[in-house]
Amino acid sequence: MPVGIIGLGRLGGALARGLGRVGGQEVYAYSRTAATAAQVVADAPGVRLLATAAEVFERCDVVFVWMYASDARRVLAANAELLARRQPFLVSSTPDAGFGEFSPRWAEALPNVSLSTGLGVTLLTWGAQPAEADRAAVLAPLLACGEVYEGTAAEVEAWRALTSNGPALYARALECWADTVARRHGIDRELCRDMVRRTVAGTIALQDEDGIDAAEVIRRVAHPGGSTERGLRVLDGSIEELSDGVVRALTGS
Ligand SMILES: NC(=O)c1ccc[n+]([C@@H]2O[C@H](COP(=O)([O-])OP(=O)(O)OC[C@H]3O[C@@H](n4cnc5c(N)ncnc54)[C@H](OP(=O)(O)O)[C@@H]3O)[C@@H](O)[C@H]2O)c1
Secondary structure, eight states: OOEEEEOOSHHHHHHHHHHHHHOOSOEEEEOSOHHHHHHHHHTSTTEEEOSOHHHHHHHOSEEEEOSOHHHHHHHHHHTHHHHHHHOOEEEESSTTOOGGGTOSSEEEEEOOGGGGGTOEEEEEEESSOOOHHHHHHHHHHHHHTEEEEEOOHHHHHHHHHHHTSHHHHHHHHHHHHHHHHHHHHTOOHHHHHHHHHHHHHHHHHHHHHHTOOHHHHHHHHOOTTSHHHHHHHHHHHHHHHHHHHHHHHHHOO
16 A cells, blocks of 8 residues: 655654665655755655655545644645545544644654664554554554554653654753763763663663563662662652653643
């Protein structure tokens, strides 16, 4: 079943690259700026560029229209007759995109930029209860690029702080950690950043493999009265308040 992507920006481009990476799916794409589109597709073998959004809607049964909601609605409105006839399954990349006005088959996704790596996370709210075949057709390309969590609009609104905003905040926090060690000890900054990323990847793999929470990781690392305990005391003194402030800023509550 051919899949379409309209809007090859940070998210649409990540989906195209992720699908290009795994292959095996017929993917057609269109974006407004030819140069950007050509660049994305160069990194996404097998993804074929089309000249208009209409051609994507004609060829594909599932179309990810991944751009700002106002732009997306303009593209859909310009193709309203075609959409009414073809009724493709439309997937937005924002909540409240209003795609139901253009096709009875629609869903709202909140993806993240890591889809290009195959380790992305997408949150999904279905417009109406999808037919099993529709659900499978929408999930297949997203699952090829990572994990999918299906939830209500209210759930997705809370989860987005973790998965959509998450990469920016996690990357910033980790880099800050590495840069502090580099600065205080006069060590190469890039080396420190690399060590942090590898250590975090290993910690996550360990937690996943052994099914353990942070308390168990701490138990395996810390010695009574040792440096880990001292560091944790400082971290525990401010991390809950910091997390609370960041989450409030992200979600408004
Ligand atoms: N970035 C994230 O991590 C993230 C996460 C979750 C949700 N979102 C939401 O997803 C939406 C898109 O975000 P983004 O970060 O991917 O934005 P973006 O990088 O600005 O990409 C939007 C793309 O839309 C394309 N576009 C605009 N008008 C078009 C038209 N008429 N026809 C075809 N293509 C058109 C642009 O294409 P050209 O470049 O070809 O001009 C642009 O690349 C936003 O609403 C954002 O809030 C973003």
